[in-house]
Amino acid sequence: MKALARILLAAGVLAAAPTPAAPPLPTPAQADWLDAGIGIFIHWAPNVYQGSEGDDLSTPRGKINPDGFDAGLIADAARSAHAGYVVFVAKHIGGYCAWQTGTTDYSLKTSPWRGGKGDMVGDLAKACGERGLRFGVYLSPRSDIHHVATGGKAADAAGQKEYNEIYRRQLRELLTGYGPMFEMWFDGGNVVPVNDVIEELAPGIITFQGRRRNSTRWVGTEEGFAPYPCWNTVAWKEGETMPEGAGTPDGNLWAPAECDVSILRPAWFWREGSDSRVLSLDALLEIYYLSVGRGVNLLLNITPDGHGVVPPAQTRRLKEFGDELDARFGHPLAVTHGSGDSVELSLGGGARVDHVLVREDIRQGERVRRFVLEGRGADGGWRSLWRGTQIGARQLVPIPPAALTAVRVRIEQSEGPAVLAELAAFSNGRTVPARAWRTSP
Numbered sequence: 001m002k003a004l005a006r007i008l009l010a011a012g013v014l015a016a017a018p019t020p021a022a023p024p025l026p027t028p029a030q031a032d033w034l035d036a037g038i039g040i041f042i043h044w045a046p047n048v049y050q051g052s053e054g055d056d057l058s059t060p061r062g063k064i065n066p067d068g069f070d071a072g073l074i075a076d077a078a079r080s081a082h083a084g085y086v087v088f089v090a091k092h093i094g095g096y097c098a099w100q101t102g103t104t105d106y107s108l109k110t111s112p113w114r115g116g117k118g119d120m121v122g123d124l125a126k127a128c129g130e131r132g133l134r135f136g137v138y139l140s141p142r143s144d145i146h147h148v149a150t151g152g153k154a155a156d157a158a159g160q161k162e163y164n165e166i167y168r169r170q171l172r173e174l175l176t177g178y179g180p181m182f183e184m185w186f187d188g189g190n191v192v193p194v195n196d197v198i199e200e201l202a203p204g205i206i207t208f209q210g211r212r213r214n215s216t217r218w219v220g221t222e223e224g225f226a227p228y229p230c231w232n233t234v235a236w237k238e239g240e241t242m243p244e245g246a247g248t249p250d251g252n253l254w255a256p257a258e259c260d261v262s263i264l265r266p267a268w269f270w271r272e273g274s275d276s277r278v279l280s281l282d283a284l285l286e287i288y289y290l291s292v293g294r295g296v297n298l299l300l301n302i303t304p305d306g307h308g309v310v311p312p313a314q315t316r317r318l319k320e321f322g323d324e325l326d327a328r329f330g331h332p333l334a335v336t337h338g339s340g341d342s343v344e345l346s347l348g349g350g351a352r353v354d355h356v357l358v359r360e361d362i363r364q365g366e367r368v369r370r371f372v373l374e375g376r377g378a379d380g381g382w383r384s385l386w387r388g389t390q391i392g393a394r395q396l397v398p399i400p401p402a403a404l405t406a407v408r409v410r411i412e413q414s415e416g417p418a419v420l421a422e423l424a425a426f427s428n429g430r431t432v433p434a435r436a437w438r439t440s441p
Contacts, residue, residue, distance in 0.1 A: 225435075385402075
């Protein structure tokens with residue numbers, strides 16, 4: 001694992017027992033999810049043949065043919081961007097199922113691909129498993145126009161019962177046929193009762209916008225940017241969909257936020273001319289600083305074409321993105337961890353510093369409420385580099401380049417003893433996106 005894992009993966013759990021005053025704790029799955037940092041979203045559905053964001057059911061079944069689909073190449077591209085997980089759109093709002101479902105023939109069963117035996121979900125689950133990527137799926141509950149259900153709601157009680165049964169069967173198929181699932185996306189919430197199915201078949205799965213514990217939430221936009229602070233806890237009532245947005249430090253449940261954005265922002269699906277709209281490397285770096293750098297996971301969407309092929313313009317950009325992250329954050333000057341009111345990182349005789357990374361041991365909870373990041377100059381004096389509120393999973397703080405002999409985090413307020421999993425300093429000499437610069441809250 002490259003040194004970049006210091007940002008994306010936990011450096012280890014420090015031994016410190018939670019106190020009664022500690023805030024809510026993440027489940028083991030939620031902590032692993034936050035450690036991953038970056039996920040790759042994959043949107044594919046019949047509307048790639050229609051040049052639209054939604055399926056109007058106009059594409060003949062025989063034309064729906066992802067005959068160039070190569071799950072291994074897609075998983076390799078995800079790894080090149082330092083992704084820790086993949087979420088594939090198994091069914092979007094039109095209702096087309098990209099697996100061998102027994103619920104409908106509006107699926108790959110009627111595609112000429114592999115004689116109607118192709119299974120994109122199965123191929124990706126296998127490829128991700130072979131490469132150490134966690135795998136999850138998006139199963140749209142918002143609309144399924146093939147079954148005449150709008151917003152997951154049918155016109156009458158009989159229709160709703162029928163749709164509920166279909167949806168629950170599809171969920172069972174996905175949770176039992178493809179190995180352990182890491183994250184299940186319920187985009188826009190879900191009116192179909194599914195918690196009993198999940199608890200029976202996959203109680204450890206993370207649900208995006210679920211109506212259950214062990215969920216994640218939407219950050220509130222599709223730009224890829226998180227606010228600061230963006231707390232990992234929310235105020236939640238049993239049975240509600242997770243509230244979106246910035247969260248609250250006084251929340252009663254751990255439900256971290258996820259930033260979803262498309263590499264073709266704002267389009268989620270491929271269409272003719274898509275190559276010209278691929279986000280620049282600079283744009284992706286800005287997104288990274290304003291999502292992962294603020295302690296919020298980034299789910300970056302890529303878009304296979306009608307043949308099921310992710311265009312080279314997109315896979316090249318993923319590789320460039322991963323290489324740039326390596327160049328910036330793959331080689332820290334020094335790293336430490338600790339607990340208490342102050343944690344100090346020595347830089348020996350001095351070094352040029354332009355970024356500082358701070359991570360709490362989130363398995364102990366998100367305890368810090370206010371802190372100051374300080375640097376010590378050659379004269380031995382300490383000066384403030386940045387004042388913050390939340391630390392959480394990670395805060396990546398760019399600073400004007402400075403010659404420092406040490407940096408430290410001084411805790412001004414916390415709920416229980418502060419435990420830092422990592423304090424690291426970097427000198428990469430690269431341009432920082434304008435919006436990534438921090439102003440003290």
